[in-house]
Amino acid sequence: MSARNIARFWEWGRKIICVGRNYADHAIELKNAIPSEPVLFLKPPSAYVTEGSPILLPFYTSSLHHEVELGVLIGKGGTDIPQSSAMEHVAGYVLCLDMTARDIQDQCKSKGLPWTLAKAFNTSCPISDFIPKEKIPDPGNINLWLKVNDTVKQNGSTSQMIFSIPYLINYISQIISLEEGDLILTGTPKGVSSVQEQDVLQAGIDGIVTMTFKVDRKS
Numbered sequence: 001m002s003a004r005n006i007a008r009f010w011e012w013g014r015k016i017i018c019v020g021r022n023y024a025d026h027a028i029e030l031k032n033a034i035p036s037e038p039v040l041f042l043k044p045p046s047a048y049v050t051e052g053s054p055i056l057l058p059f060y061t062s063s064l065h066h067e068v069e070l071g072v073l074i075g076k077g078g079t080d081i082p083q084s085s086a087m088e089h090v091a092g093y094v095l096c097l098d099m100t101a102r103d104i105q106d107q108c109k110s111k112g113l114p115w116t117l118a119k120a121f122n123t124s125c126p127i128s129d130f131i132p133k134e135k136i137p138d139p140g141n142i143n144l145w146l147k148v149n150d151t152v153k154q155n156g157s158t159s160q161m162i163f164s165i166p167y168l169i170n171y172i173s174q175i176i177s178l179e180e181g182d183l184i185l186t187g188t189p190k191g192v193s194s195v196q197e198q199d200v201l202q203a204g205i206d207g208i209v210t211m212t213f214k215v216d217r218k219s
């Protein structure tokens with residue numbers, strides 16, 4: 001049997017663990033409290049979409065938001081991983097969008113319901129090419145940006161994260177064991193906004209990667 005290729009991790013069917021409200025400026029823009037512990041939710045592997053395929057607008061939303069985020073790809077699994085060795089479990093990174101049906105999320109929040117419809121639909125997790133760990137020596141200090149139709153909407157540094165990557169790996173692995181091929185989305189900086197059918201989203205990490213996705217409606 002040939003060895004699996006970590007650069008095509010999205011085909012492995014592993015977990016996507018998302019951290020919410022990890023940037024104070026984004027928590028404030030949505031009038032959410034700044035958390036004292038990470039806010040976690042999940043997306044299924046069917047949420048992945050890669051460049052060349054569109055982001056599909058769910059039929060039940062009229063407010064689909066972009067959230068640009070750094071994704072941390074787990075290369076070595078574990079439970080109760082200490083912060084001190086957490087980075088040894090990282091294989092690399094991807095740039096991600098946590099596409100969010102904001103109107104549905106607001107309804108779920110007000111009814112005390114889970115965020116599944118708002119966050120976990122097909123194509124809700126567009127990703128860039130795999131970025132090997134060595135290409136980002138300091139993931140806690142890189143710049144993420146996102147443009148909609150050439151207008152900059154988000155531009156923020158991972159240095160603004162409330163909970164660092166080692167803290168998140170330690171915290172998550174005490175609750176959900178991490179496996180090779182799992183992806184952690186580390187939260188979004190401010191500037192989220194709604195997108196429409198035919199919009200073009202471009203996002204990047206300065207000097208490392210760019211990606212482009214079109215928004216479409218399921219035919």
Ligand SMILES: CC(=O)CC(=O)C(=O)O
Nearest residue numbers: 019020021022067187188
């Ligand atoms: C309020 C949210 O949707 C939380 C989230 O996903 C984030 O990145 O922050």
Ligand SMILES: [Mg+2]
Nearest residue numbers: 067098187188
């Ligand atoms: Mg998010």
